[in-house]
Amino acid sequence: MNATEAKTILLLYRPGTADAEDPQFAEALALANSDSELARWLEAHLAQQQALRAKFKQIAPPAGLKEQIISEHAAARRARAAWRLLGGGVTALLLLLGMPAVLWHRPSPVENTLAIYQSQMARIALGPYGMDLMTNAVVPLRAYLARQHAPADLNLPPPLQQVALTGCAVRQWQGATVSLVCFRTGRPLPPGKTSDLWLFVVDGAAITNAPATGSRQIARVNRLMTATWTDGGQLYFLGIDGQEAEIRQYL
Amino acid sequence: MPDNAEFESLVERFYAPLYQFAFSLTRAEADACDLTQQTFAIWAAKGHQLRDASKVKTWLFTTLHREFLDSRRRQTRFPHVELETTEAELPTVAPLSISGLDTSHVLNALARVDGVFQAPVALFYLQDHSYNEIAEMLGVPLGTVKSRLARGIAQLQQLLARDIAAGQLRTDL
Numbered sequence: 358m359n360a361t362e363a364k365t366i367l368l369l370y371r372p373g374t375a376d377a378e379d380p381q382f383a384e385a386l387a388l389a390n391s392d393s394e395l396a397r398w399l400e401a402h403l404a405q406q407q408a409l410r411a412k413f414k415q416i417a418p419p420a421g422l423k424e425q426i427i428s429e430h431a432a433a434r435r436a437r438a439a440w441r442l443l444g445g446g447v448t449a450l451l452l453l454l455g456m457p458a459v460l461w462h463r464p465s466p467v468e469n470t471l472a473i474y475q476s477q478m479a480r481i482a483l484g485p486y487g488m489d490l491m492t493n494a495v496v497p498l499r500a501y502l503a504r505q506h507a508p509a510d511l512n513l514p515p516p517l518q519q520v521a522l523t524g525c526a527v528r529q530w531q532g533a534t535v536s537l538v539c540f541r542t543g544r545p546l547p548p549g550k551t552s553d554l555w556l557f558v559v560d561g562a563a564i565t566n567a568p569a570t571g572s573r574q575i576a577r578v579n580r581l582m583t584a585t586w587t588d589g590g591q592l593y594f595l596g597i598d599g600q601e602a603e604i605r606q607y608l
Numbered sequence: 609m610p611d612n613a614e615f616e617s618l619v620e621r622f623y624a625p626l627y628q629f630a631f632s633l634t635r636a637e638a639d640a641c642d643l644t645q646q647t648f649a650i651w652a653a654k655g656h657q658l659r660d661a662s663k664v665k666t667w668l669f670t671t672l673h674r675e676f677l678d679s680r681r682r683q684t685r686f687p688h689v690e691l692e693t694t695e696a697e698l699p700t701v702a703p704l705s706i707s708g709l710d711t712s713h714v715l716n717a718l719a720r721v722d723g724v725f726q727a728p729v730a731l732f733y734l735q736d737h738s739y740n741e742i743a744e745m746l747g748v749p750l751g752t753v754k755s756r757l758a759r760g761i762a763q764l765q766q767l768l769a770r771d772i773a774a775g776q777l778r779t780d781l
Contacts, residue, residue: 365758368761368762369732369757369761371735375738408706410735412706412711412715413711413714413734414628414734416631416711418624418628418644419637422623422627422645423620423623426644427615430619430648430649430652431612434612480642483638580641
């Protein structure tokens with residue numbers, strides 16, 4: 358092995374790993390011990406690689422990601438268990454009684470937990486959604502939502518009432534109608550975006566574990582910093598692509 | 609479907625490195641979160657089919673990478689290139705000052721590296737895997753992984769050096 362071949366091999370050498378046990382690396386490292394030019398090259402190369410490696414290791418998962426993965430799994434397990442119960446007992450009985458049509462009109466499985474609702478609404482906000490109505494006026498916005506039989510009687514915190522509206526949309530979630538109200542806070546917007554603050558409102562009864570009236574939950578969901586609360590029987594879910602201090606200023 | 613305790617233990621061990629890999633590939637937090645969540649969702653549905661428990665880590669990274677490729681709908685087929693054929697092309701490593709760069713600069717440069725090299729280079733720098741594991745995750749022979757790494761690392765260094773020379777990046781030079 359000459360120095361050029363050793364460099365080719367040592368290009369992939371990672372100190373502190375099992376690489377050193379590889380005979381090829383071991384041979385190249387031995388050569389570096391006896392070749393001062395190669396040793397200098399290796400030292401500079403490893404320092405550079407370590408610096409690059411540190412940049413990759415700086416990538417940190419957002420707070421709440423682990424909890425969200427776990428809560429969605431738990432919800433899915435409960436849903437499966439419920440379906441299994443239905444499948445094994447009630448469904449068989451209904452089929453026996455000749456009522457298969459009833460099944461077609463049953464609501465979808467019990468995946469109506471707060472965590473799943475928050476996760477799915479956050480994805481809507483961050484995704485390429487379209488607004489049904491673009492307006493910065495509250496009266497036509499409420500009227501539109503009312504016509505769609507979506508939550509329209511919104512009780513917004515005073516700071517949120519000061520934020521410019523951009524429009525609204527209506528979505529269906531587990532058989533419930535959700536109002537999506539979009540705002541623009543005045544921060545620079547990413548290309549193609551018209552809003553940077555989103556409020557989802559749904560009948561609180563649609564969520565199995567909606568927070569009690571008076572309590573307010575602040576949590577990161579996906580990339581959004583969010584606040585969730587219940588008021589007047591309706592569940593409010595407000596999200597912004599930012600930090601906790603930013604969401605709190607609208608509450 | 610695994611029970612909650614087993615699943616939580618798995619998430620605890622692997623969600624951070626999986627997210628780091630996903631973010632290295634996508635450079636977008638939302639996409640990286642989606643990929644990480646999707647990977648665990650697939651594990652919950654299909655993980656019981658894995659017979660060798662020691663392969664869980666490889667299985668998760670393989671799945672995440674496959675989901676990433678699916679999401680990008682990549683159509684290009686990449687040839688396997690053995691290390692021996694690339695030796696003549698391996699560049700001399702130019703001295704760089706990396707310490708002044710942000711992670712985003714490095715990932716932006718990685719995004720400009722040929723697509724076939726990006727995943728192995730990310731896995732190389734995240735340093736959680738042996739070369740055999742990386743080969744298994746990417747579904748290519750060991751020699752191909754090494755040749756892709758050599759070329760990918762060289763490309764990354766050249767791009768960073770070029771950016772620094774062009775004054776596009778803040779450095780400590």
